[in-house]
Amino acid sequence: MKTVFTLALSLVFVFSFAQDAIKERKLIGQWELKVDIEKAIEEESKDMNLFERMVAGAVSGFVDQALSSIQLIFEFQSNDRVKLAVIGGDEAPEIEDLRYNLIDGKLYIEDFESADAKLDFDGYWMWQDDQLINFDKDGSINKNVFMIRKGK
Numbered sequence: 001m002k003t004v005f006t007l008a009l010s011l012v013f014v015f016s017f018a019q020d021a022i023k024e025r026k027l028i029g030q031w032e033l034k035v036d037i038e039k040a041i042e043e044e045s046k047d048m049n050l051f052e053r054m055v056a057g058a059v060s061g062f063v064d065q066a067l068s069s070i071q072l073i074f075e076f077q078s079n080d081r082v083k084l085a086v087i088g089g090d091e092a093p094e095i096e097d098l099r100y101n102l103i104d105g106k107l108y109i110e111d112f113e114s115a116d117a118k119l120d121f122d123g124y125w126m127w128q129d130d131q132l133i134n135f136d137k138d139g140s141i142n143k144n145v146f147m148i149r150k151g152k
Helices: 002-018 037-047 052-067
Strands: 029-035 072-079 081-087 094-103 106-109 126-129 131-135 141-149
Touching: none
Parallel strands: none
Antiparallel strands: 029 072, 029 141, 072 081, 081 094, 094 106, 106 126, 126 131, 131 141
8 A cells, every 4th residue: 555655645746747839839929038137047057156146147137137128038839939038228120030840749949149248058848837948958958048928
């Protein structure tokens, strides 16, 4: 009986953290990129010495301030197109020539380069708890980088 309970508890735990395949019909629309800089710096600074932690703390405050003043909105459209709007300040530049692919239930956004901008989108995205969660190419999760549906 104890083994059955342990197995059932393990399955509940595994399925609660599982990522779901992305379907285009659920993806279409606007998504806002979120980055939790403080948590990311905190996790990375565990192996740093005191001076390195002080520098990282100062930089994280600056980066957090800069990111909080802008919004990065990805608008996924049909036909594998995505538009990126950078909202903040006086201008709101848009990049409309981005493309995405859904491969094996994973969302890949293609890199972009023009005379004005270069964007590298390493890794991929998957569903988890109504969010798009970022993963590195090797499959490790970037839990501090995610997208939420705009307007929720």
